[in-house]
Amino acid sequence: MAPPPPPAPDATLSDVGEFGLISELVALFPQGEHVLVGPGDDAAVLRVRAGHVVVSTDLMVEGRHFRRDWATAEDVGHRAAAQNLSDLNAMGGRAHSLTVGLAAPADLPAAWAIDFARGFAAECALVGASVVGGDLTRASEVVIAVTVIGACTQAPVLRSGAVPGQLLALCGRQGWAAGGLAVLGRGFRSPRALVDAYRRPAPLYDAGRAAAEAGATAMIDISDGLLAEAGHLAADSGVAIDVRSAAFELPEPLQAVGAALGVDPLSLVLGGGDDHALLATFDPGSPPEGWVVVGEVLAPGDGGPGAVTVDGAAYEGATGWTHF
Amino acid sequence: MAPPPPPAPDATLSDVGEFGLISELVALFPQGEHVLVGPGDDAAVLRVRAGHVVVSTDLMVEGRHFRRDWATAEDVGHRAAAQNLSDLNAMGGRAHSLTVGLAAPADLPAAWAIDFARGFAAECALVGASVVGGDLTRASEVVIAVTVIGACTQAPVLRSGAVPGQLLALCGRQGWAAGGLAVLGRGFRSPRALVDAYRRPAPLYDAGRAAAEAGATAMIDISDGLLAEAGHLAADSGVAIDVRSAAFELPEPLQAVGAALGVDPLSLVLGGGDDHALLATFDPGSPPEGWVVVGEVLAPGDGGPGAVTVDGAAYEGATGWTHF
CATH class of the missing domain: 3.30.1330.10 (PurM-like, N-terminal domain)
Known part of the structure; x- marks a missing residue:
């Protein structure tokens, strides 16, 4: 036929x-x-x-x-x-x-x-x-x-393995898709690099296994917002996490969008999802290549397990999004 | 907590x-x-x-x-x-x-x-x-x-293994859910046995593996209509199938619904789905316990591979449903 x-x-x-x-x-x-x-x-x-x-x-x-x-x-x-x-x-x-x-x-x-x-x-x-x-x-x-x-091929890396004293590290660009979504929401189509990042994310598919082999103790995919996902990781591990805002690169397109839309570009990085970057914890020292240290794992303090702070203080902006 | x-x-x-x-x-x-x-x-x-x-x-x-x-x-x-x-x-x-x-x-x-x-x-x-x-x-x-x-635990039974000369057999009640759906569609809630069959099908979860072990050559789940599924099986096997209408039991509730709604109860059996009965082919002889012979596998005739007839003739009623 x-x-x-x-x-x-x-x-x-x-x-x-x-x-x-x-x-x-x-x-x-x-x-x-x-x-x-x-x-x-x-x-x-x-x-x-x-x-x-x-x-x-x-x-x-x-x-x-x-x-x-x-x-x-x-x-x-x-x-x-x-x-x-x-x-x-x-x-x-x-x-x-x-x-x-x-x-x-x-x-x-x-x-x-x-x-x-x-x-x-x-x-x-x-x-x-x-x-x-x-x-x-x-x-x-x-x-x-x-x-x-x-x-x-090795033991899976769960959200629950972070221990106080470990490093929090990020792999992959973060905030770009959120920037793209923000400009589309205002009716714009540029910066093109951000719009493209939103339309077609580019997860680093070799990074997860490499991190597992390098000893990542906990790992999560950032789909709903960096601080929200850090919160899931902290809650499941029974720890607190402090994120250091100065650790994040704020590349030119994010700064341009921030200026154009009147938003802090850091808020796109901390609250944005959809880039599918990875967040993981490692023992102190140097994280594997491709990973940037962005915070640390702490014993639960006043906020209890799952608390996430930025530069030691509560974060006022959006940390992610919920579905209902 | x-x-x-x-x-x-x-x-x-x-x-x-x-x-x-x-x-x-x-x-x-x-x-x-x-x-x-x-x-x-x-x-x-x-x-x-x-x-x-x-x-x-x-x-x-x-x-x-x-x-x-x-x-x-x-x-x-x-x-x-x-x-x-x-x-x-x-x-x-x-x-x-x-x-x-x-x-x-x-x-x-x-x-x-x-x-x-x-x-x-x-x-x-x-x-x-x-x-x-x-x-x-x-x-x-x-x-x-x-x-x-x-x-x-054994080789999976596909849709494509039926060979001319084999038997077509049915396992499980068939037409009950279609009868239940038909009465619900007219605003009735009885016969209760049929309505319950529609609301909560009762597949025979041990029958598939038992049939495989007993030598079933092809098998399919009837979700969209017996004749339609027989057609998928025939098409994938490159054969024709003839279904024998006298082989089907027409239990009392199906007859009652037929009389009340003015439909042939056989049409509920041949065109109905949702009971999740199984249809399978076996070498000639006796099918396994719990299976009823309802037809036979034929070499493709004028209708080509995939053709399904009822008592040797084309069937005029609905054979199943499509999603668009």
Whole structure:
């Protein structure tokens, strides 16, 4: 049988139909050698080695986590994969398989779904992971559900291992995506470097495992805001954390946005998420290459376990965002 | 620290907040021995044996896959878990771990989410599987995203192994959930047995592995309609299938609904899904206990591979449903 012709450029999901679109999407997902059965059966079948399997799942909702007028479908695909791949990175693990569910209105352009899948597949390819299954259904808004499965070759690094006296260190650029989101929110499209950072984050997928091997005692992915994530790490470890504001580089684009929007660029760094930088704790001394010391781990003080201070004092700005 | 007080009976997700609700939900999910790290870190950590890992994912959207006025939250939790557990059953596998994402309006009662989780956990307990992770976010309607991970102790049974001359057999009640959905759709609440079958399906979780061990050559879970699923099996196997209508039991409640609604009860059996019965093919002879022969596998004829006939002729009724 000849393959079906590609959908017309203006075709909607409703025009193309569930099964037509699924076959278009599946063709975009190459399967790794560990995938014995990919998409299309009741379940995918993977061959895995014995050991630690790491699993994480995330939802993205249109209008809340992304806007179709602020990013291309391909960008959204990259971001959806990146935020899940980054969760495994923060355990010191590496993804090998993902599933993706797409709930969407019937009038969503089929091309959007295809471009989304193309971006998703491209991001997964950066770590050699395969999209092994999915689901497609109708809803009144676009909801993307991703689950990522991977392996740890060493003991996973949890949020709960920080000990007073250790260093808090950051790996990866931080605040750039928040800056991009801030300018998009005001109707601007520049500085381009920040807008691009928001649209398509670039997590350092080798950094998590390297940190684990270098002795990271606790690690977390910054998706909801640096201080908020530091708070999760401190709470789970039963410690307090003090962040040193002078430790953060404030590169030119962040300063430009701060000046243009009248916000302190440091607030983008401390409260912003979406760059998927990593925050980890290490024994005193030099952190691994690529990591910058940004604070220290303290015994719980008056604020109790989980308290996070900036330069020794409570922080007045936003520390992250909540979902309700 | 004392645990937080339970939310007030009329509290919404917005009142309780993301983190408050997550801690309520996580407390409902006991963790199996294979779970080294459960919900709450960047990823769950599982200890698995080397071998075949089976993975499947499904979305359920309010108003499309369930209605909050037609089923309790606990029922919806049972169904959401059941339809995913059933996918692994249809591979001859068994689930050990699930993730669940819940996107919901801010005014959803927190009690709904808690009761949903209670039903979900109870269904997972039937096979000894653990809910190891999840996500909670805001959306304009309720969307539930489930991923299930499990193991096969023998070679997985795919959709593609049917060979002409083999038997098609059914395991589990079929048409009951469709009957329940039909009466709910007309505003009735009885026959109660059918409505209950729709609200809370009861897949036979031991049947898939038993069929695999008994030599099932192809297998599929009936979620979207018996004839539609037979068609997927036939298409993937490159065969045709003829279903014999006289093979189906038409129990009293199905006959009662047929008479009351003026529909052929056989149409509920052939076109209905949601019971999560299994359809499988076996070599000629007697199928395993609990299975009823309902048709046969044929070489592709005029209809080509994938064609499904009923008593040798094309079927005029609905064979299942599509999502767009």
